[in-house]
Amino acid sequence: MSSDLDSSYREVYVSFAQQERRLEKVEEEYNKVDKELQSAKETICQLEESKDNSKENLLLEVAAWEQDNEKFFATSAVKTILERVEQTSFVVISGSGGMGKSAIAYHIALSFRNMMGYEILPINEPSDILKFCKTGRKQIVIIDDLCGKFAIDTRIVGSWMRLKNSITRLVKLAKESLRIVATCRLHVSKCKQFQKLMQAFEITECDLLSDELALDLDEKRGIGLCHLNDNCLDSLGENVISQTDMFPLLCKLSAGKTFDPDFFEKPYQFFETELDGMALENKVCFFGLALLVLFNNNLKKNLFDDRCNKMFNEIFDEVFEELEMSDKPSKLFVLRSLETLNGTFIKVNESSVSAIHDKVFDFIAFFIGKMLLKTILKYGNSNFISERMSFEFSDEFTEDDFFWGDEFTEDGFVIMLDKDHEELYFQRIIQEIGNLRFRIVFANKIAKTTYYQGKLIDLLSKQDDILSIITGNVWALVLSAFGDCEMLSSFILEERLKKKKCEQTSDTKAEGTLSNVLFNTQIHIDDDDLGDIHNEFLSSSNSPLLLAIAEKREDIIQLLLESGNAININETILIDGIEGTALQFSYFSEEFIITKMLIDYKADVNVQLPDGGTLLHVVCEEGNVDYLEVFLSSEECDVNRVNDLEETPLFLACRSGNTECVELLVASQCDINSSNVEGKSPLHIACSEENADIVGILLNTDYCKIDHCDNDNNTALMISCERCNMEIEQLLILHGCNLNTANVHGRTALHIASTIGSTEIVQLLISNECEINLCDNDNQTPLNLAIENYQKTCIELLLSYSCDVNICTIDGQTSLHIACKTGQVDIVEFILNSNRCDVDKSDDNQDSPLAIACAHGSKDIVERLITQKCKIDTVNIFGLSPLHIAVRSDYIEIVQTLIESGCDINLCSANKQTPLFCACEMGICSAVQLLLNKGCDATICDSDGLTPLDIANAKGFLDIVSYFSEKDKSSEIDIIYSKI
Structure with a gap:
């Protein structure tokens, strides 16, 4: 018993301990998620703050422009x-x-x-x-x-x-x-x-x-007067003003200062004198300018507050030593002193300090650069060294040793290094290699010279660790080739071959190919100086390949493609805000040969673009036949892949009218019936774009679904009817399309052709025995639609084929009702002459065609219907006769016509009102006069016991009341005369 209790107790205890451990684990997970959430919130706040700061900086920048623009x-x-x-x-x-x-x-x-x-x-x-x-x-x-x-x-x-x-x-x-x-x-x-x-x-x-x-002389003087007075300009003389290109800048820099004409004739010498004096008398300010040079005209203020920035501290101490200052100033004192030069040498914004003008920085950089060569070569910005430093020519160099490009520099402000500083220069280059910063190594101004390359090769050969770095990194090989450093590129390649041979196992035959050299070679990059190339680009193993594509270097691309696993040809990365593969990048860069190379090396041609499509979609839409042939040559190419709108490459080729692309895709056995989100097939879109050649190509296949319907149940035949394309209509009918398919509105091709008045297509459809009397969802026949849209030639044609004119619409109206609404007497004439028309057929409101014509004021149609012996006293569901309707609508001529044709002038409506009531209620005096003169009974009372005069009096129509009074007096006189 006791043992059982002990056992039970242990089980409970173990269970409890397990639950407790699970709770601890849940708590740990919760804390972890909570920390991640807090971190995410902080990141969002930082991004928002950064966004606000960017907007604020933009406003400040434009505000500065406005100030200068004054x-x-x-x-x-x-x-x-x-x-x-x-x-x-x-x-x-x-x-x-x-x-x-x-x-x-x-x-x-x-x-x-x-x-x-x-x-x-x-x-x-x-x-x-x-x-x-x-x-x-x-x-x-x-x-x-x-x-x-x-x-x-x-x-x-x-x-x-x-x-x-x-x-x-x-x-x-x-x-x-x-x-x-x-x-x-x-x-x-x-x-x-x-x-x-x-x-x-x-x-x-x-x-x-x-x-x-x-600029002519007067314009230059105009610019000068914005900053200086006439006396200053006169003292310069016309020659100086005319011959000084940087005259606008010099005028701006001279504003508000003691004017010195020498500044315009020899601006650099002027700055040189100023900087010389500052170096002697105001070393702290000069100290600040030296830092500006070291940071290549972008000196961040926060560096002066950051005590933990080891690199800046070293630079600060180095500058202090090289300037041979007696007392070391504090960082903040240097910054404050530097800021006193605002407006003369520098400009200061919220976060940084820079020269007041790029040209001024050229002067400062050239002057200070020559003084602080040691510090600059050790700590200076890589771009500064790369762009602004070179070696002095010496007897052992020839002109061929140097490649200066189209023009090496502007105004000759290049810092020339003598033999004593070459060693420091190459020490910096070796240091950059060790830090995997290769741009300065292969893209500096003297990188193409045989002297530079030979010297660097000699140094690399003596330092195994650095040689190992430069030979083990694909970037070094790629950038050396980009920089046209042929000696270095060959040297690196040879060393890689040697390295690979040494690493090969005894049972592997050394082929000495580039594939062996680069196989499984890891790509590392830590190069801040690649500027506009984003971190996502740099961190990708594909980066060298993409860079080679950008530079159109087929030779390097070939080398990289043969490197085996070192390059992942199908890796998707983000570059310049656009995500894509090397193949996509190549295609959008319009590099045909490179695109073909990549496909030959099994690049994935089916990688999706942002719209869900592939490059094949783009190729077909743009009509690039050469590219299409290359893409189709890939066994992996999916010709039926659809984009987010479920459009195939064939669909896009049809829409864009690229006939050759359509032929190639059809020959590749693509699905020609695949429909998009709207249910439209390639045949639909080809008909919509009225491309008969493409329609013919699609129809000539054995598996084109000619009667395929889109989401609105429209067939290709209907779409071509809408475009009035006779050639395509004939093609479709020739290939046996169904002429009587109805869309979601119940309309056939004949309905559509009749609506838009395409007589040729109506004739073609009827000649091919389409159903002429089919009704749409509103029970409209093709004839009715032709009448509604005034398509007279189509009406005649349809009537000539004995179409039924008495079919009623959903409102019970016949073709004659619809024709009467148009007001076109010739259309009514066509229908009446067909001898099949029921002239008195009423619609659902019991309105006859005559009533419709009266309501629409069509006098000619009223007369034609009366000639046709229509009933003129038929009333509708409200008891209104055509005369009631004509009076209410104030169509006096129609009222006259009806009365002369013998209509019942005293016929009462449902509420026992004669047409005279309608005239009095509407205040139509002319109608009242006509009706009374034609003998209308003015004494008839309606269902409320009121006479027409009561109605007119209640409405305040005094002219009608007055006419009734005159009429009564006239009647009394007639009675008196009749009794005499």
Whole structure:
């Protein structure tokens, strides 16, 4: 007994412990979910705050433009550029630094906003256009330094080219509502990459140095007077004013300061003197400018508050040492001192400090860069080093050693490194490789030189750890090829081959191919300097392949495709806000050869696009026959895949009228009867688009369902009837379509053809023995619909085939009733002449055709019906005769006609009212006069015991009452005379 209790107790205890553990686990899970929820809320708040800050920054930026615009001088060049922007969607303003390119762009943006209601959108990246621009909204996009400032930035050019299709499509859809205005330094605009960009986007360039837009002396003086007085300008002289390109900037910088003519003749020397003096007398300010240079003109304020930023602390200490200052200032003191230069050297906003103008930064960077070479090479921004530093020419170099591009730089503000600093330069390059930051290694200004490549190869050969990094990372191989660093590219490839051979097992034959080299090689990337390429792009193993596609490098693509598992050709990633695979990216970049290469390497051709379709849908809609043949060559290509609207590629090809695509798809045994969400088949859409060739192709197959109905039960025959396409109608009838199928409204092809008056098609249908008297859901025959829509030739044709004119509609009306409503006497004549018409047949309200004609004021039709011996005193369900109706409608001529034709003038309605009552009630004096003169009995009382005179008197129709009185007096006189 005791043991049983112990056992039971243990079971209960164990059960309780298990429950307790489960509760603890649930609590842990709850806490975990709660933390995730709180984190999500914080993220949302941060995003909202970021959104608000972005909007606030935008408003502040435009407000600054407005302030500068107050001193803007509109030259003839500005007016010309404004006209160009009005006429074209994409305009670039080019010119030397300091010429006022940005000021003109801002002025144009403000003009569009103030005069035409455009929204201003200052952006930095081309992807922002797709993010912020909306069709239907008036927007003007402003982009400063479209493709780089100091030199062409191939990264930005690549981003523009990647988004070409999307942006051009958006611009085309937006039409007049979207304008893009960009600025570009002249030396950048002369580069080949920029010229290609101009062609791709059909950009209109406005060169401020061209004869058309160049400023004359008077205009330059006008600009100068916005900032200076006449005396200042006179002291400069005409030659200085005329020959100084950056005159607008120099005038702006001189405003409110002691005027110095030397500043206009030798601006750099002026800044050099100022900076020299500052380095001696105000070292703390100079310290701040040095930091600005190190951070490449974007010095974040929060760096001065962050005590834990180890890198900034090191940079700060290094600058202090190199400037040889006696006392080390605090970070905040340096920032506050730097801010005192606001308006002269720098401009300060909420979060950062930058030079007052890009040209001013060129001066500062050149001066300080030469002083702080050691610190810059150790800690400076990668882009700064890449774009602004080079080696001095020496006797051992030849011109062929250097590749300067179209134009190396503007105004020669390049920091030249002597032999003593080359070692530091290459130390930085080795450091960048170790940090997997490869852009500076292969895309700097001297990367193409044999000297640079040879020196780097020598260093790599002596450092196994760095060599291992550069040979084990596909990015190094790819970017070396992109940078046209042939020596380095070959060296890396050879080292990878060696490495692979060493790793191969003894039982594996070394083939020495690139496939072996890259097989199972992991791709790592940690390169912040790839600018516009998003993190999602960088983290993908597919990134090198996509970059190669963007740069149209078929050789590199081939190498990567042969790399086995190193590249996942079908990985979907987000790039520039668009999710897609390498194949989709290639197709939308219009790269046919590359697209074919990818398909040959088994790229998935069936990956879905955002609309649920595949690239095959796009190919067929755009009519790209060459691409279609390549896609169909893939065994995996699903020709029957549907998009979100359940449209097949064939459907889209039919809709777009791409006959060759239709032929190829049909030959590929696609389903030609697959219907979309509206139930429409390819045959339906081909008929709708009136493409007889495509209709013929579809009908000539053995399995086309010619009588397939859509969701409204419309057949292809009905759709072609709506389009009045005789050729397609004949094709469909020739292939045996059903002529009498009715849609959801009960209408056949003949109903539709009769409604729109297509006599040829009506004749064709009748000749092929369609049912001529079928009724729709309202019991309307084709004849009735033809009458309702005044289709006279169709009416004659239908009547000639003895159609039934006495079939009643849902309201009980015959063809004659409907004809009487039209007021067209010739239509009534057609029906009456058919000799099959019941002229007195009444509708559901017991209205005869004559009553209908009276109600619609058709005198000619009334006369024709009376000639046809119709009954003129038939009353409707309210007891109203045609005369009642004509009187109430104030059709006096019809009233006259009815009376002369012998109608009963005193016939009473359901409430015992004669037509005279109707005239008195409506106040129609002319009708009262006519009826009384024709002998109408004015003494008849209605069901309320009232006479017509009582009605007129109660209504206040004094003219009618007066006429009754005159009529009574006349009657009394007649009685008196009759008694004499």
